[in-house]
Amino acid sequence: MRRRSLLLAVPAGLLTLSACGDDKSDQDKDKDQVAESPSAPEPGASAKVVDGPLPAITGGQEFGEKPTVAKGSGKPSSDLAVKTVIAGSGTTVAEGDYVRAHYLGQIWDTAKVFDNSYDRKQPLVIQLQQGAVIDGWRVGLTGKKTKSRVEMAVPPALGYGSEGRGDIKGTDTMVFVIDIEETFNGKSSAQGKEVPQDDAALPKVGTNTDGKAPAVTVPKGAAPKKLVAKYVLEGDGEEVQPTDKLLLQYKGVLWNGGKEFDSSYSRQQLAAFPLQQLIKGWQEGLAGKKVGSRVMLVVPPDMGYGDQASGEIPANSTLVFTLDILAKM
DSSP: OOOOOSOOSSOOOOOOSSOOOSOOOHHHHHHHHHTOSOSSOOTTOOOOEEOOOOOOEEEOOSTTSOOEEOOOOSOOOSSEEEEEEEOOOSOBOOTTOEEEEEEEEEETTTOOEEEESTTTTOOEEEEOSBTTBOHHHHHHHTTOBTTOEEEEEEOGGGTTGGGOBTTBOTTOOEEEEEEEEEEEOTTOOOOOEEOOOOOTTSOEEOOOOSSSOOOEEOOSSOOOSSOEEEEEEEOOSOBOOTTOEEEEEEEEEETTTOOEEEEHHHHTOOEEEEGGGSOHHHHHHHTTOBTTOEEEEEEOGGGTTTTSOBTTBOTTOOEEEEEEEEEEO
């Protein structure tokens, strides 16, 4: 079972395309167990940001390298101490964004490492929103640029509070080193390589990468009877696995008439979906596709909502989707 990060505050709400029961895997249940922590600073907690003190980084000093961090010296600040160790020149992170980052966390007094993503070889993707991540991260990473390395010392009130978490006592200040790889928000787009769309019998999807919803043009002919899954923009990331949770931009239209029925673009809010909880057309159509891609799906009724109407989707509808696979979560 892959270990879950200790950074979550509470599980984020999920937008789903199909109803789902409580058929969680053991991994998902483990995620929920580790995700119960304060969603807001404790009463009297200070969100003031100061420069230090912060322990020295004694090894792994390059961006992307697993760092070694010295034990804290003296008493840590009761405020949030934040330092940009390596200044990146990428996109500025805003509160509410999702960030993809590698990190290491340890206890100030003992230098005991309680969590790190470098050994898992899997960066964390998490939203900087109150209730979704500890407040030290939410406050400390906002305003930083991607490709930056940030060190911070998080007091208990901006971490797990007076009750602590696992090996982290309620009096422990946590020290983090964080390498911010990427940030995503409602204006993000896939940035893959354009793939020719030369089948006149299939919908055409726009290739713009400006964060605006791509146009979807549905042909006048009969809809395919089987699932169609085609790259519009082909990324170079990892292949999607059936058990993945994905961070997406998407838009859905009806084959008949081309009317839009759902869109993350119109909400200006990314969607975080566990693939196993979605309609069969998404599960089969996105599995094996690469992160960083834009994919066009034509979903026949038996892989969508079948003979049941759903919101603005009539019964027995063939659905057309454009989906940007931004990240695995």
